[in-house]
Amino acid sequence: MTAVDQNDRRASFANYGAGCVDISAPGTRIVSTQVHEPRQAGFDQPYGGYFNGTSVAASVVSGSVALIWALDRNLTPRQIQNILLESSFPIDDLNPGLFGKLGRGRIDAARAVHRTALGRRSDTEPIPVTTASLLPPGTGNRLVAAAAGPGRAPEIRLFTDAGLFIRGFSAFPDSFRGGISLAVGNFDGNARSSLVAGALSGGAPHVRIFNVNTVNIGGFYAYDNAFRGGVQVATGDIDGDGRDEIVTGAGPGGGPHVRVFTSQGVSKGNFFVTDSGYRGGIDVACADLDGDGRAEIVVSHGSGSAARLGVFDGQGTELAEFAPVGLSGRGSLSVSAVDLNGDGRAEIVALREGGNGSRYAYAGDGTPLGSFGEGDPIAGLALASVGLPGNTVEIPTRTVWGSPVQTTPQVTIRSQAGPFGFVPFEPGFRGGVEAAFVEAGQ
Numbered sequence: 001m002t003a004v005d006q007n008d009r010r011a012s013f014a015n016y017g018a019g020c021v022d023i024s025a026p027g028t029r030i031v032s033t034q035v036h037e038p039r040q041a042g043f044d045q046p047y048g049g050y051f052n053g054t055s056v057a058a059s060v061v062s063g064s065v066a067l068i069w070a071l072d073r074n075l076t077p078r079q080i081q082n083i084l085l086e087s088s089f090p091i092d093d094l095n096p097g098l099f100g101k102l103g104r105g106r107i108d109a110a111r112a113v114h115r116t117a118l119g120r121r122s123d124t125e126p127i128p129v130t131t132a133s134l135l136p137p138g139t140g141n142r143l144v145a146a147a148a149g150p151g152r153a154p155e156i157r158l159f160t161d162a163g164l165f166i167r168g169f170s171a172f173p174d175s176f177r178g179g180i181s182l183a184v185g186n187f188d189g190n191a192r193s194s195l196v197a198g199a200l201s202g203g204a205p206h207v208r209i210f211n212v213n214t215v216n217i218g219g220f221y222a223y224d225n226a227f228r229g230g231v232q233v234a235t236g237d238i239d240g241d242g243r244d245e246i247v248t249g250a251g252p253g254g255g256p257h258v259r260v261f262t263s264q265g266v267s268k269g270n271f272f273v274t275d276s277g278y279r280g281g282i283d284v285a286c287a288d289l290d291g292d293g294r295a296e297i298v299v300s301h302g303s304g305s306a307a308r309l310g311v312f313d314g315q316g317t318e319l320a321e322f323a324p325v326g327l328s329g330r331g332s333l334s335v336s337a338v339d340l341n342g343d344g345r346a347e348i349v350a351l352r353e354g355g356n357g358s359r360y361a362y363a364g365d366g367t368p369l370g371s372f373g374e375g376d377p378i379a380g381l382a383l384a385s386v387g388l389p390g391n392t393v394e395i396p397t398r399t400v401w402g403s404p405v406q407t408t409p410q411v412t413i414r415s416q417a418g419p420f421g422f423v424p425f426e427p428g429f430r431g432g433v434e435a436a437f438v439e440a441g442q
Contacts (some may be wrong), residue, residue: 001021001022001023001024001025001054001057001058001103001140002014002015002016002024002025002027002054002057002102002103002148003019003025003027003028003053003054003056003057003367004024004025004026004028004054004057004066004091004102004106005027005028006026006028006029007025007028007107008024008089008091008094008095009056009091009093009094009095010024010095010098010102011027011028011052011054012050012056013054014027014057015054015256015263016101016102017101017302017303018100018101018162018163018422019163019164019203019421019423020136020166020420020423021102021103022085022090022103022104023059023061023084023085023103023104023105023107023329024036024088024091024102024103024105024106024164025058025060025061026050026056026060026106026107026108026109027052027053027054027056027057027059027060028050028056028358029049029050029051029052030049030050030051030052030060031047031048031049031050031051031054031134032046032047032049032051032059033046033047034047035417037409038144040069049318052224052364053244060109061084061107061113061333062106063109064084064109064113065080065084067109067111067112067113068080068083068084068113068116071113071116071117071341072116072119076115076170076174077109078112078153078155078170080166080170081146081168081291082113082167082168083116083167084112084132085103085104085105085165086129086133086167086331087103087108087112087134088103088104088105088106088107088108088110088116089105089106089107089108089111090105090136090137092105092136092137092170093137094296095221095280096193097109097111098347099136099138099172100136100139100162100164100326101164103164103165103402104134104136104165104166104183105166107412108324109296111312112245115186116182123143128211130213130441131143131158131166131167131213131214131392131440131441134161134166134167134439135160135166135440136164139164140160140161140407141439141440141441142160142161142398142437142438142439142440143158143160143161143166143191143212143434143437143438143439143440144157144158144160144163144411144413144435144436144437144438145157145158145182145184145195145212145435145437146158146163146402146411146424146433146434146435147171147180147181147182147197147384147402147423147432147433147434147435148179148180148409148429148431148432148433149179149180149200149344149405149434150177150178150179150200150201150405150430150431150432151177151179151429151430151431151433152177152178152200152425152426152429152431153170153174153176153177153178154170154171154172154173154174154176154177154178154179154197155168155169155171155334155425156168156169156170156180156182156197157209157213157304157424157439158173158193158212159411159424159426160424161413161437162276162420163420163422164277167214169210169214170208171186171195171197171208171210171250172199172208173202176199176202176203177199177202177231178199178200178201178202178203178375179201179294179432180197180198180199180200180232180434181197181198181200181230181231181232181233181429181434182196182197182198182233182434182435182436183194183195183196183198183246183410183436184196184235184436184437185209185235185244186235186237186243186244186247186436187209187243187244187422188243188266188302189242189243189378190246190439190440191193191379191439191441192231193211193212193438193439193440193441194209194211194212194217194263194267195209195210195211195212195342195438196208196209196233196235197209197233198222198229198230198231198232198233198248199230199231200230200232200251201228201229201230201251201252202223202228202230203228203230204222204224204225204226204227204228204309204343205220205221205224205225205227205229205230205248206221206225206231207219207220207221207222207231207233207246207261207265208249209246209263212439212440212441213441215392218263218265219266219426220261220265221226221264222248222250222261223248223250223259224249227250227253227254228253229250229252229253229254229281230250230251230252230281231248231249231250231251231256232248232249232250232251232282232283232284233246233248233284234247234248234249234284234285234295234297234337234376235244235247235286236267236286236287236288236295236337237293237294237295237296238260238286238294238295238297238313238314239268239294239311239314240292240293240413243263244263244295245260245261245262245263245286245295245314245422246261246262246263246410247259247260247284247297248261248262249264249281249282249283249284249299250281250282250286250292251281251282252280252281253279254277254279254281255272255276255277255278255279256272256273256275256278256282257270257271257272257279257282257297258270258271258272258273258282258284258297258299258312258316260297260314265292268314269314269315270316271312271315271316273299273301273310273318274301274302274308274310276387278301278302278408280301280302280303280332281301282298282299282300282301282330283300283333283334283335284295284299284335285298285299285336285348286298286335286337287337287338287339287346288344288345288346289311289337289345289346289347289363289364290345290346291333291343291344291345294313294314295314296311296313296319296364297313297314298310298311298312298335298337298348299311299312299335300324300333300334300335300350301334302332303330303331303332303333305331306331307324307327307352308322308323308324308359309319309321309322309323309324309333309335309350309362309366311348311364311365312367319364320365320366321364321366322362324350324352324360324362325360325362325368325403326368326371327350327351327352327360331350331352331353332353333350333351333353334350334351334353334354334404335348335349335350335351336348336349336350336387337349338397338399339397340369340397340399341362341397346361346362346364346408347361347363347369348363348364349361349362350362351404353404353405357404357407358370358371358372358389360402361371372414387419394418398413398414398415398437398438399413399414399415399436400412400413400436401413401414401431402434402435403432404432404435405430405431405432406432407430407432408422408423408430409426409427409429409430409432410422410423410424410429410433410435411422411424411426411433411435
């Protein structure tokens with residue numbers, strides 16, 4: 001948080017930034033209680049002022065939290081955070097040049113308390129809050145969704161593409177710490193505005209679907225509900241009907257089993273990508289690799305020198321299988337499929353867990369295209385050649401990437417203007433982040 005003055009303008013001493021400030025609070029000329037010692041000069045009054053500082057602003061936030069919690073002690077910290085953010089007063093127009101850098105707005109304690117009180121009345125319907133209504137003026141329709149990996153609460157957070165936090169929610173019970181596999185789908189034929197979460201290791205193989213307003217709209221178990229190895233998820237229009245299907249892959253301990261579902265959880269097919277005795281877990285991605293209007297399924301399995309990438313159609317027919325050139329190391333592979341060069345055909349992108357942080361790109365037939373790291377510049381830059389001298393691929397499209405385990409949690413947005421990154425979770429978190437673009441809707 002940061003501090004503003006009595007005119008809702010940034011205090012001269014206060015810091016700012018889209019990726020590090022969630023909300024602003026009054027922090028100048030504050031009258032408050034103080035140490036009271038009647039016999040000691042300077043402390044003979046119970047009240048004093050005018051105090052300045054972000055520490056003063058922080059106490060306003062803390063006091064507002066206390067008022068909310070006093071009204072409803074069943075609220076979780078995340079719910080209280082969302083109430084404060086969603087009821088804040090917009091101040092971007094009062095701070096030219098700082099759009100989105102002072103958080104969602106200035107805290108409005110009265111509005112937050114009123115909203116909490118309304119929520120407790122049995123005769124009052126919950127106040128619907130759309131994500132689009134929370135966006136600062138001038139914000140585009142495209143948001144970034146970031147999901148936490150193992151080691152923390154199973155939270156998905158939504159940000160503007162400038163890194164401004166909008167809202168967050170738990171995809172699974174807060175006690176679950178196994179991490180989330182994240183995908184974004186178009187299930188109504190109009191927009192990629194649905195979030196698909198798969199429970200990773202330690203949880204039942206539960207897939208849950210949320211709309212962009214964080215409302216749970218569906219879910220199912222992808223495998224036997226006694227399985228605890230986790231489920232990877234991906235989305236893509238496999239049958240070419242304009243609506244995405246959900247693709248799942250079994251985590252460690254399960255067979256190399258891929259399943260395809262509708263958004264209602266109806267099975268549309270399944271297959272094994274290698275020997276059914278394999279138990280190392282698989283990762284899945286889904287995108288149109290050949291431009292025919294139907295998505296292919298990309299699967300990674302194995303580790304070290306035995307790691308392989310496979311491409312399958314929706315019926316499980318193998319279209320390609322290859323060793324990932326350039327990806328040295330002993331860890332398993334995470335895989336995605338993204339149209340890097342804007343030609344209407346997605347490329348396969350693989351990352352070695354525990355590797356050097358570089359991602360390697362391949363054509364749908366396995367031809368290696370190049371590699372890029374977290375901080376590589378991208379404006380006018382082609383992917384570095386891997387074994388193919390002179391092979392260059394321009395990258396005009398805008399893409400978003402998370403970060404692997406054992407690294408600082410980071411979301412990186414790549415475009416011709418260059419890479420931009422922000423930290424979506426606590427800087428000390430090391431469980432990895434999955435990220436995707438999602439449309440905010442109306």
